[in-house]
Amino acid sequence: MTTASLDPGAVLDKTDPGADTQARFSYQHCFAALQCLRLLSGQLEAVYCENHEDILLRKPGGTYDALQVKTRRFDLEPFKATDDAVKNSIGRFAKLESAYPARFDNFHFITNHGFWGEKENGNNLAYIRAQICERGNLDGLTKAHLLKKFVSGLCGEHGCDEAHVVAAMLKLFLLGQQTDLERPYKDLRENVGDVRDYRRTQTFHTLTRVADNLIYLCQQASSCVLGGSVADLYSLVMDFDAQRDALLLAGKTITADRVEEVIRQSLVEGADNLLVSSGGVSADALPPGFDVMVEKLEHGGLQMARVDSLKDFKKSMETLYVKWVHRYGLDEANRRLQHLKTLVRDDCVEAQLSVEQPGQKYASAMYTALRQMLEDRLRTSTLPVFDCAREHLLGTAGILTEECTVWWSDRFDLKAVR
Structure with a gap:
């Protein structure tokens, strides 16, 4: 016999680190977004996310800085030279020094926490570094x-x-910020305000929107997303793998x-829920294959x-x-x-029942x-939709389709999940 007290689906796990994990990823993406603002002043030529290092900065003249970004809870000790995270980072830096001379x-080791320095x-x-530098x-x-x-220990391990x-x-270089995980986000928003005097000419809400979109840009760059369209993979080139790597x-x-494009779009009136293109395609889906929704x-x-x-709406x-997560x-x-999935799923069911023809x-x-039902909902419903447009609700239908909650035909065996 099943009771609520024995049902894990009925009990909230308050120890789940999901939100904490998200905040740690956000810390790195915010830090990368801060570096992106340096592109506008010409201090940097390019920022690379998750390529060789967490963040790679190309400077005028063609040299680089490499950044490792690490987070740690404050109930744990500051970073020590003997920590695996520290040794692994220095080992990676040494390999870059070897592979790309001069x-x-x-090399920067950056953390929200600090560095142990009691003795x-x-x-x-910091002491070991100072002694080697001396x-x-x-x-x-x-x-x-x-x-x-x-x-010698690093040489042997790496x-x-x-x-x-x-x-x-x-x-x-060591940077221990000794601050909570939200600090880079606040700094990013402040620095956005300093761009072209936006603090004086733009609202707080707009500056927040710019910051959110810059973070999303860095999040996308940190993923295996192609810098182009799927069609670019099939241009007339001799080496498919080389073309794929170039797009990655x-x-x-x-x-x-x-x-500049992110800022331009973010400053548009009513840009809070701007629609975006699905042009960034996950490399895991290639070479060719269907995702579940398609x-x-x-x-x-x-x-x-x-x-x-529908791909773009999704x-x-x-x-x-x-953006909601960050805000x-x-x-x-x-x-x-x-909430939106519940509303849209109901409309999807009604739309399917109204037109389905077996076989x-x-x-x-x-x-x-479905499009008409969603338009009617936006026009007449009193339930909140959080300023979403019809296209966002259609995108929610796309998410439900991916989750196999919504079908657009008789059910069949999916190739994409085999």
Whole structure:
């Protein structure tokens, strides 16, 4: 016999770290967005997200800075030189120093927390760095010496040689912000206000919108999203893999032009819920294949133009959801999305029942019926839709289709989930 007290689906897990995990990713994306603002002044030529390092900065002249961004709860100790996160980061920096000689000016280890410094010993990363910088090398040190042991340990664990580890340490900068995970977001919004005197000419709400959209830009660049369309993969090139890699790199690269476009769109009146294109395609879906939504729509006979529109609407709704997460928190964003999914699912069911013909393709008629129902809902319903347009609600229908909650034809075995 099942009781509510024994049903995990009926009990809220208050220890679930989901919201905390989201905040930690947001910290890194906010930090990347702050670097993107430096593109506008010419301090940087490009910002790369999750390419070689968490953040890679290309400077005029073609040299780079590499940034590792780490978060840690304040009930834990500050970072020590012996922590795996620290050793792994320095090991990565040393490998970059080896692979790309003279191309890196600085390596940065950045954290919301701090660095242990109670004693001048092997746990004190700042002390070890300072000692290496003072000496310039490890010549003449015995194997038992603190610096020699630290560097030798890194060499053994990460397959680096001493010269490259020392070179990386000489270029290492430590930034312990000693602040909560929300600090970079607040700093980003403040810095957006300093761009072209926007603090004086734009509203607080608009500056928040610009910050949210810059964060989303960095989030997308951190994903395996192609910097182009699927069609670009099938241009007449000899090397498909090389073309795919080039598009992936383009997706990870943020330039001043991309930042300017984000700002331009964000400043438009009523831009809070701007619709976006689904042009960024997850690389995991390629080479070719159907995602669940597209496969179901095509099976139901929906015209390709409408399929493409629904993909864009779905992407717009997902973008709006990300903005809600950054602005209101994960719980409120989930509450809003679940509310809209409940409303739209009801309309999807009614639209399907009104047109379905077993054994026949009826997705086109269902799309027309659903669009009209959503228009009627926006015009007459008293239930909140959080300033969403009809297109956002259609995008919610797309999300429900992906989740296999909504069908546009008789049910069938999906290729996309095999």
